[in-house]
Amino acid sequence: MKTNYLLAVAAMFLTAAGAARAAEGPYVASSVGAYMGTNYDQGLLWTLLKGDADRKFNGSLAAGYRFDNIRVEVEGGFGRLADVDRGTSVVTPGAGFQAKGDLTVWTALAGAYYDVPVTEIYQPYLGVGGGLAGLDNSSDLLVINEGTHGAAFAEAGLNMVIYDGLTVAPGYRYLWVNSKGGGARNLSTHIVKLTARASF
Secondary structure, three states: OHHHHHHHHHHHHHHHHHHHHHOOEEEEEEEEEEEEEEEEEEOOHHHHHOOEOOEEEEEEEEEEEEOOOOOOOOEEEEEEEEEEEOHHHHHHOOOOOOEEEEEEEEEEEEEEEEEEEOOOOEEOOOOOOOEEEEEEEEOOEEEEEOOEEEEEEEEEEEEEEOOOEEEEEEEEEEEOOOOEEOOOEEEEEEEEEEEEEEEE
Protein backbone atom coordinates (compact mmCIF):
# COMPACT_ATOMS: atom_id res chain seq x y z
CA MET A 1 0.00 0.00 0.00
CA LYS A 2 2.76 2.40 0.98
CA THR A 3 4.70 1.51 -2.18
CA ASN A 4 1.66 2.20 -4.34
CA TYR A 5 1.20 5.57 -2.63
CA LEU A 6 4.83 6.57 -3.27
CA LEU A 7 4.56 5.48 -6.90
CA ALA A 8 1.40 7.56 -7.30
CA VAL A 9 3.11 10.65 -5.85
CA ALA A 10 6.13 10.15 -8.09
CA ALA A 11 3.89 9.78 -11.13
CA MET A 12 2.07 12.98 -10.20
CA PHE A 13 5.30 14.98 -10.05
CA LEU A 14 6.57 13.50 -13.28
CA THR A 15 3.31 14.34 -15.00
CA ALA A 16 3.43 17.92 -13.71
CA ALA A 17 7.02 18.31 -14.83
CA GLY A 18 6.18 17.00 -18.27
CA ALA A 19 3.19 19.31 -18.59
CA ALA A 20 5.30 22.30 -17.59
CA ARG A 21 7.46 21.90 -20.65
CA ALA A 22 6.11 24.36 -23.17
CA ALA A 23 6.10 23.45 -26.83
CA GLU A 24 8.93 24.69 -28.99
CA GLY A 25 8.30 27.76 -31.05
CA PRO A 26 8.67 31.53 -31.39
CA TYR A 27 7.32 34.13 -29.00
CA VAL A 28 7.23 37.87 -28.45
CA ALA A 29 7.45 39.67 -25.12
CA SER A 30 7.05 43.10 -23.60
CA SER A 31 8.12 44.26 -20.16
CA VAL A 32 7.92 47.27 -17.87
CA GLY A 33 10.20 47.78 -14.92
CA ALA A 34 11.42 50.12 -12.22
CA TYR A 35 15.01 50.93 -11.25
CA MET A 36 15.34 50.14 -7.55
CA GLY A 37 18.92 51.28 -7.10
CA THR A 38 21.49 52.56 -9.58
CA ASN A 39 25.20 52.90 -8.87
CA TYR A 40 26.82 55.80 -10.72
CA ASP A 41 29.25 58.59 -9.89
CA GLN A 42 28.03 61.94 -8.62
CA GLY A 43 29.94 65.20 -8.85
CA LEU A 44 31.36 66.68 -5.64
CA LEU A 45 28.74 69.45 -5.55
CA TRP A 46 25.88 66.98 -5.88
CA THR A 47 27.40 64.85 -3.12
CA LEU A 48 27.80 67.83 -0.79
CA LEU A 49 24.19 68.85 -1.43
CA LYS A 50 23.06 65.29 -0.69
CA GLY A 51 20.98 65.54 -3.82
CA ASP A 52 18.36 63.03 -4.78
CA ALA A 53 17.55 61.54 -8.16
CA ASP A 54 14.06 60.08 -8.44
CA ARG A 55 13.81 56.41 -9.31
CA LYS A 56 12.47 55.96 -12.80
CA PHE A 57 11.09 53.31 -15.13
CA ASN A 58 12.05 51.34 -18.20
CA GLY A 59 10.48 49.21 -20.87
CA SER A 60 11.54 46.66 -23.45
CA LEU A 61 10.36 44.60 -26.41
CA ALA A 62 11.77 41.16 -27.21
CA ALA A 63 11.45 38.26 -29.60
CA GLY A 64 12.65 34.76 -28.92
CA TYR A 65 12.41 31.04 -29.53
CA ARG A 66 11.72 28.29 -27.02
CA PHE A 67 13.54 24.96 -27.19
CA ASP A 68 11.70 22.85 -24.63
CA ASN A 69 12.75 24.45 -21.30
CA ILE A 70 15.43 26.68 -22.84
CA ARG A 71 14.59 30.10 -24.29
CA VAL A 72 16.85 32.38 -26.33
CA GLU A 73 15.82 35.92 -27.18
CA VAL A 74 16.92 39.34 -28.38
CA GLU A 75 15.62 42.49 -26.75
CA GLY A 76 15.66 46.24 -27.12
CA GLY A 77 14.95 48.54 -24.21
CA PHE A 78 14.94 52.13 -23.04
CA GLY A 79 14.91 53.59 -19.55
CA ARG A 80 15.27 56.74 -17.52
CA LEU A 81 17.77 55.92 -14.80
CA ALA A 82 17.68 59.24 -12.96
CA ASP A 83 15.90 62.58 -12.90
CA VAL A 84 18.26 65.14 -11.39
CA ASP A 85 15.92 67.77 -10.05
CA ARG A 86 15.37 67.60 -6.32
CA GLY A 87 17.92 69.79 -4.50
CA THR A 88 19.18 71.65 -7.57
CA SER A 89 17.35 74.86 -6.68
CA VAL A 90 20.25 75.93 -4.46
CA VAL A 91 22.78 75.49 -7.27
CA THR A 92 23.96 78.71 -8.87
CA PRO A 93 24.99 77.59 -12.34
CA GLY A 94 27.86 79.17 -14.14
CA ALA A 95 28.13 79.75 -17.83
CA GLY A 96 27.31 76.53 -19.67
CA PHE A 97 26.57 74.59 -16.44
CA GLN A 98 23.45 72.43 -16.51
CA ALA A 99 22.24 71.32 -13.09
CA LYS A 100 18.88 69.73 -13.88
CA GLY A 101 18.79 66.84 -16.31
CA ASP A 102 18.20 63.17 -16.98
CA LEU A 103 20.30 60.04 -17.16
CA THR A 104 18.87 57.67 -19.76
CA VAL A 105 19.94 54.32 -21.16
CA TRP A 106 19.06 52.26 -24.22
CA THR A 107 19.95 48.57 -24.45
CA ALA A 108 20.31 45.99 -27.19
CA LEU A 109 20.73 42.60 -25.52
CA ALA A 110 20.65 38.88 -26.23
CA GLY A 111 19.93 36.36 -23.52
CA ALA A 112 19.38 32.70 -22.69
CA TYR A 113 16.88 31.51 -20.09
CA TYR A 114 16.08 28.23 -18.40
CA ASP A 115 12.49 27.59 -17.30
CA VAL A 116 12.45 25.17 -14.37
CA PRO A 117 9.67 22.61 -15.03
CA VAL A 118 7.92 22.64 -11.65
CA THR A 119 4.19 22.73 -12.46
CA GLU A 120 2.04 23.42 -15.48
CA ILE A 121 1.28 26.96 -14.27
CA TYR A 122 4.29 28.07 -12.21
CA GLN A 123 7.82 27.86 -13.60
CA PRO A 124 10.75 29.71 -12.01
CA TYR A 125 13.38 30.85 -14.49
CA LEU A 126 17.01 31.95 -14.58
CA GLY A 127 18.74 33.88 -17.34
CA VAL A 128 21.96 35.57 -18.37
CA GLY A 129 22.94 37.65 -21.36
CA GLY A 130 24.81 40.61 -22.74
CA GLY A 131 25.06 43.17 -25.48
CA LEU A 132 25.29 46.94 -25.74
CA ALA A 133 24.06 49.85 -23.64
CA GLY A 134 24.07 53.53 -24.52
CA LEU A 135 24.20 56.18 -21.79
CA ASP A 136 23.10 59.77 -22.18
CA ASN A 137 23.44 62.33 -19.37
CA SER A 138 22.22 65.92 -19.48
CA SER A 139 23.15 66.97 -15.92
CA ASP A 140 26.59 68.29 -15.03
CA LEU A 141 26.02 67.17 -11.44
CA LEU A 142 26.60 63.54 -12.46
CA VAL A 143 29.86 62.03 -13.67
CA ILE A 144 28.89 59.67 -16.49
CA ASN A 145 30.98 58.27 -19.32
CA GLU A 146 28.41 58.73 -22.07
CA GLY A 147 28.26 56.71 -25.26
CA THR A 148 27.86 53.05 -26.18
CA HIS A 149 29.38 50.40 -23.94
CA GLY A 150 29.32 46.67 -23.40
CA ALA A 151 26.71 45.38 -20.97
CA ALA A 152 25.77 42.15 -19.20
CA PHE A 153 22.84 41.02 -17.08
CA ALA A 154 21.57 38.26 -14.84
CA GLU A 155 17.88 37.68 -14.20
CA ALA A 156 15.54 35.51 -12.17
CA GLY A 157 11.78 35.36 -11.96
CA LEU A 158 8.62 33.29 -12.01
CA ASN A 159 6.64 32.36 -15.13
CA MET A 160 2.89 32.19 -14.54
CA VAL A 161 0.75 30.77 -17.33
CA ILE A 162 -2.58 32.63 -17.35
CA TYR A 163 -3.89 31.35 -20.67
CA ASP A 164 -2.81 28.96 -23.37
CA GLY A 165 0.19 30.64 -25.02
CA LEU A 166 0.15 33.67 -22.70
CA THR A 167 2.50 34.03 -19.74
CA VAL A 168 3.19 36.81 -17.25
CA ALA A 169 6.45 36.82 -15.31
CA PRO A 170 7.51 39.07 -12.44
CA GLY A 171 11.28 39.15 -12.21
CA TYR A 172 14.46 40.79 -11.00
CA ARG A 173 17.37 41.85 -13.23
CA TYR A 174 20.86 43.07 -12.41
CA LEU A 175 22.31 45.12 -15.28
CA TRP A 176 26.00 46.01 -15.47
CA VAL A 177 27.42 48.52 -17.96
CA ASN A 178 31.15 48.64 -18.71
CA SER A 179 31.22 52.45 -18.71
CA LYS A 180 34.34 53.14 -16.67
CA GLY A 181 36.35 56.07 -17.99
CA GLY A 182 36.49 59.83 -18.01
CA GLY A 183 36.45 59.93 -14.21
CA ALA A 184 33.41 57.62 -14.02
CA ARG A 185 33.17 54.06 -12.79
CA ASN A 186 31.13 51.24 -14.26
CA LEU A 187 27.38 51.72 -13.93
CA SER A 188 25.10 49.06 -12.49
CA THR A 189 21.43 48.96 -11.62
CA HIS A 190 18.80 46.75 -10.00
CA ILE A 191 15.51 46.35 -11.86
CA VAL A 192 12.20 44.84 -10.84
CA LYS A 193 10.09 44.05 -13.87
CA LEU A 194 6.90 42.48 -15.14
CA THR A 195 6.94 40.68 -18.49
CA ALA A 196 4.09 39.51 -20.70
CA ARG A 197 5.01 36.77 -23.19
CA ALA A 198 2.90 35.45 -26.05
CA SER A 199 3.76 32.25 -27.93
CA PHE A 200 2.57 31.45 -31.44
